[in-house]
Amino acid sequence: MKTLIVALQKDGKLVSATFELISAAKSLGGELVTAVLAEQAEALAADLAGRGAGNVLAVSNPALKYFNDDIYARALSELIDKHAPKVVLGPATFYGKALFSRLAALKGGALTSDATGLEVTGEAVTVTRPSYGGSVIARVSKKASDAPYFVTVRPKIFPESTDGAGSVTAETVSDACFQSRQTVTEVKVESTGSQNLAEADVVVSAGRGIRGPENAALIQELANSLGAAFGTSRAVVDAGWAEYSTQVGQTGRTVNPKLYIAVGISGAIQHLVGMMSSQHIVAINKDKDAPIFNIANYGIVGDLFEIVPALTKKFKAELG
Numbered sequence: 131m132k133t134l135i136v137a138l139q140k141d142g143k144l145v146s147a148t149f150e151l152i153s154a155a156k157s158l159g160g161e162l163v164t165a166v167l168a169e170q171a172e173a174l175a176a177d178l179a180g181r182g183a184g185n186v187l188a189v190s191n192p193a194l195k196y197f198n199d200d201i202y203a204r205a206l207s208e209l210i211d212k213h214a215p216k217v218v219l220g221p222a223t224f225y226g227k228a229l230f231s232r233l234a235a236l237k238g239g240a241l242t243s244d245a246t247g248l249e250v251t252g253e254a255v256t257v258t259r260p261s262y263g264g265s266v267i268a269r270v271s272k273k274a275s276d277a278p279y280f281v282t283v284r285p286k287i288f289p290e291s292t293d294g295a296g297s298v299t300a301e302t303v304s305d306a307c308f309q310s311r312q313t314v315t316e317v318k319v320e321s322t323g324s325q326n327l328a329e330a331d332v333v334v335s336a337g338r339g340i341r342g343p344e345n346a347a348l349i350q351e352l353a354n355s356l357g358a359a360f361g362t363s364r365a366v367v368d369a370g371w372a373e374y375s376t377q378v379g380q381t382g383r384t385v386n387p388k389l390y391i392a393v394g395i396s397g398a399i400q401h402l403v404g405m406m407s408s409q410h411i412v413a414i415n416k417d418k419d420a421p422i423f424n425i426a427n428y429g430i431v432g433d434l435f436e437i438v439p440a441l442t443k444k445f446k447a448e449l450g
């Protein structure tokens with residue numbers, strides 16, 4: 131069985147979720163092909179080949195500098211026709227999800243998003259994914275057919291592949307791929323001052339318990355002391371105390387860090403669905419009956435205005 135990985139880049143750098151896809155693809159066995167689309171794709175392709183990404187197809191064009199799901203989908207469609215993979219893997223990020231729904235529709239293939247496990251079962255590929263906000267784990271099997279099976283894989287589940295053998299093939303696609311009705315002329319990064327939430331290993335999130343925007347800095351300082359990304363509950367965003375890009379939950383970002391620290395967050399289901407698959411959860415809340423403690427590995431019952439400064443001081447002293 132042949133698997134195609136779609137490697138995504140931002141600002142000419144490969145996103146780390148791409149390296150995890152190599153490990154995910156290897157768990158399926160079979161032949162591996164990777165496609166990387168960029169303004170200058172060769173160096174990225176060489177990096178991927180050195181990480182065991184199989185035959186890496188490098189497509190370079192100025193029109194591929196910025197992510198454009200219309201152009202990317204058309205170019206990938208041609209590569210799929212040429213290389214005939216049975217499975218196509220991409221990251222379950224904003225870009226990956228936008229691209230894969232378009233691509234699956236274009237190729238008439240099935241799409242399963244947010245995979246946390248992949249395996250070959252007989253003649254089928256079986257994907258494990260959380261459903262209904264993580265309250266059940268679904269196993270979705272798709273038998274081989276003419277159209278490939280499109281799967282987006284949740285970041286931070288598979289380890290990054292760091293080495294292996296591979297080769298690079300320069301590919302071209304037809305000019306028609308670049309005739310899009312939409313043009314991306316500029317990408318502006320929101321200045322949240324925090325690192326990318328979805329890819330962070332440690333996230334510290336603030337809830338309504340912080341009482342006001344002036345106290346967000348307290349939580350941000352704790353996040354900085356751990357090199358963590360800063361997140362929030364929707365209550366904080368709705369109150370205008372933080373930007374929407376920091377919101378974790380059903381209508382915000384899904385995070386999957388090694389450590390999630392929830393400060394002054396009650397633990398409403400709409401918040402939990404965005405962070406409950408974190409490896410370790412620490413909750414700080416003055417209400418011992420707050421629902422967040424039901425899913426926390428460690429709970430600190432007390433006033434965040436006493437606990438957070440003490441933790442920040444300790445982390446700064448220990449971690450420099």
Ligand SMILES: Cc1cc2nc3c(=O)[nH]c(=O)nc-3n(C[C@H](O)[C@H](O)[C@H](O)COP(=O)(O)OP(=O)(O)OC[C@H]3O[C@@H](n4cnc5c(N)ncnc54)[C@H](O)[C@@H]3O)c2cc1C
Pocket residue numbers: 336337338339340362363364365366377378379380381382383393394395396397398399400401404414415416417420432433434435
């Ligand atoms: C359709 C829909 C989508 C939604 N999407 C999201 C989403 O994406 N993300 C999200 O987060 N919510 C979402 N919500 C809102 C969600 O239901 C909750 O209202 C919200 O998560 C509550 O945020 P909170 O925990 O910060 O606030 P609260 O529920 O008000 O909790 C504040 C907590 O702080 C604690 N506290 C107060 N003072 C202190 C102190 N000094 N020290 C320690 N602890 C203290 C309190 O005990 C309390 O537990 C959504 C709701 C709907 C209906």
